Amino acid sequence: MKQWLDEQLSQRRAQHLYRSRRELQSAQAPEVTIDGQNFLAFCSNDYLGLANHPQVVEAFVAAAKHYGVGSGASHLVCGHSREHHALEQELAAFTGRDRTLLFSTGFMANLGVINALVGAGDSIFEDKLNHASLLDGGLSSGAKFQRFLHNDVAQLERKLAAAEAQKKLVVVDGVFSMDGDLAPVHELARICDQHRAWLMVDDAHGFGVLGKNGGGVAEHFNLNQDQLPVLMGTLGKSFGTFGAFIAGSDALIETLIQLARTYIYTTALPPAVAAASRVSLQLLQTEHWRREKLRALIQRFRAGVEQLGLPLMASSTPIQPIMVGDAETALAWSSQLAAQGILVTAIRPPTVAAGSARLRVTLSAAHTEAQVDRLLDALSQLVRKTDCAE
Template structure:
C-alpha cells in the first residue's frame, strides 16, 4: 500500500523504542476504584485530586442543568453561547482566586495558546521553564515572539536572559506545579524578577488549583501573590475540580484583552452550560469541604514517609503528583504492566513527555483514596521494584 507520508516507518520506530502509546478502555466512572479493559483496578494515575469527578452533587448539578439548558452551548461565547451559568462560574472563580475577572476556555491547552498569543508577538520576548507543559511551549513557539527556555527553576539563568533582552514586551511563563515532576515553581522569586525587569508573569496552575493553599485557591494563595505580583493566572477545571475546561484570571484589562484577541476563545464553541453548572457545584464543595483537602495532604505525607522506609526513591514533591523515577522506557513499561497485573493502574511516562532515560511512574494521589489503599500500593511497589 502506498505510504507517501511515511506513517508506517514512524510508528514502527516508536514501537521499537518502547515509546508506543495505547489507549486503555475505561468502563466505569472516575474514582479510586475503576474498571479498565474489563479489569477492576485501584487508580493511581488520575488527576481527579479531590475525588470530585463522580461526586453525587456534581452529577446532580450537571443533570439538572442539562434538563434546563440542553447539552450543547450552540456557539462561541461571543455569538450566542455565553450562558448565565458560564457568567456565574467566571465570577465565582475570580472571587475564589482573588482576581478582578476570569474568562472561561474550553480546554487548558487552548487557554495557554490563547493567552500567550494574545499578549506577545513578533516584537516581544517570552521566557519559559524547560519543563513547562507542552501547551505552554507550543504557545510560546506559535506567538512569533523571541522564544527562550531557561533551565528548570534556575533563577540565575532566567535573570541572565532577562538582562540581555531588548524586546518591547517580556513575558515569563511557568507551570506552578510541574506535571511530570510534581515540584513547584518559585513563584515568589519569579514575581520579584518580573518586577525588576518590567516583565509580565504567567502561571499555569492546572495541578495546584484545589490542592495548594489553605482554602485550595492554588499557587497564588500558596505564595501569597496578589494580582499585581502574578498578573496572569491560568488553571484547569478538569483536575482538582473534577470537571472540564479552564479559566484565566486577572485584571479587567486582561479579561477584555483575551475576549478581544485570544483566537482560541473567539473561534471555539463554548463549554456546555451543564459543565459550568457541574463546576459551580464542585467549586462549592472545594470551598466548604476542608477535610477533603486535609485528607489528601495526609495521604501525601503518609505515602512519602512509607516510601522512604521501603527504600523507594521518590522525586521531591509536596503535591498529589509523586513520581517514581525508573530510567529506561522498557523498564518503566515492565513495572507498570507488573502493577496492572496486581490490580494497580499507574501509567509509565516516557519520552517525549519526559527527557530520554528519565522514564517514570507518575503516581497520583486523590482524596478519594483511603490510607489502606495507599498502603496496598506501597506494598505492591516494593514487590515489583525488588
C-alpha cells in the first residue's frame, strides 16, 4: 500500500498537480494572514463580504450561547431547531418557492437530491463543466448518465429527444465555478418543458450575486417553481456562513425528507450557523449596494486585465479566471503574485481540463478599488517579466 501511495504522490508532484494546504490565521477578509504572512486575497467565495460581518458574527455567538455549539443529532431525530426551521421558511420566501430543506453541505445536497429523484431505468443529463458533486451524484444514481457539451442546448435537446426513459433529469450549474459564466437556464427550462424533463440548477455561485434582489439565476431569468422545479443554493459563499439548501414544491421537499440519504443520515448544521445565515439573508436583501459595488469592481478589473492583454475568460460574475494553459506556468504565476503579497489560486487538472490551467481571481464587495488596482499592477509586472523571459 505504501508503495502505491508514494507513487501516486510522486506522480502528482512531477505533473505539477500536487496540492498543499495553507493555514489561515485570520478571519475571511480581503487582507488575511496565512502561514504567518500577510496577503491581499483574491481567492475567497465570500462575494458580498458577509463572512466576518459584525451582525452575522453577533447572531452566531448569541445562538451558540443559547443552543450550544453542536446540533446533537440529525434533523429527523432531535437536531432540527427553531433556527433551522425559521431559516428554511425565510429562504422559501426569498426564492419564491413553497419550501426549502437545509443540508449540511452543498456536496451532500447534490448527491442526496439526485439519488432521491432518479435511479436505474431513468436518464440524467449533465453539462460537461458541472461541479464534481453534480457529476458524482449522477454517476452514483444508477440512472443512464449522459453529458452534453458546455452550454450546448441543441446537443442536449437531441439527447432528450432520443431518450426513452420515463423520468429525465437535466442538471446544470447556474454559474460555473471555474469559468464564471452562466448556464442558459431560460432555454434549458423551455426544452425541459417540451421533453417532459425535470430541471435542477445548482446556483451556489449565483445566489446573492445575480438578480436585483440577489435571488440568483432564477431571478435573473425570471423562472418560477414550475419552470425550475429543483433549485439548490449554498450558504458558504455569498451568505458567508455554511451549509446548503434545496428549494422547490412542498411535494419535492417532503419526498427529499423521506428519501435523501444525505439528509436523513447526517447531523444537522449547528443552530448557530442557521441563526447567522438568517442575518446574512436579511443583509443580502437590504444592502443592495454590495451587489452594485461588486459589479463596479468586476468592470474595473476586466477593463484593466484587457489592457494588459491577458487572456481573460468571458464572465460577468465575481469569478474572473485568467487562462494560463499548462499547470506549471499557472503555479509559477501564482507564486510570483504571492511574492508580491497577493494570493490568487492556480486551478489545475483534474479540477479543470488538461491544458486549461488558470488563475482563478474572485472579487468581493469587501474589496476596494485600490486593492483591485494593486492586483492589476502586480499582474502588469508579471506580464513584463514574462515578455522579458521570452
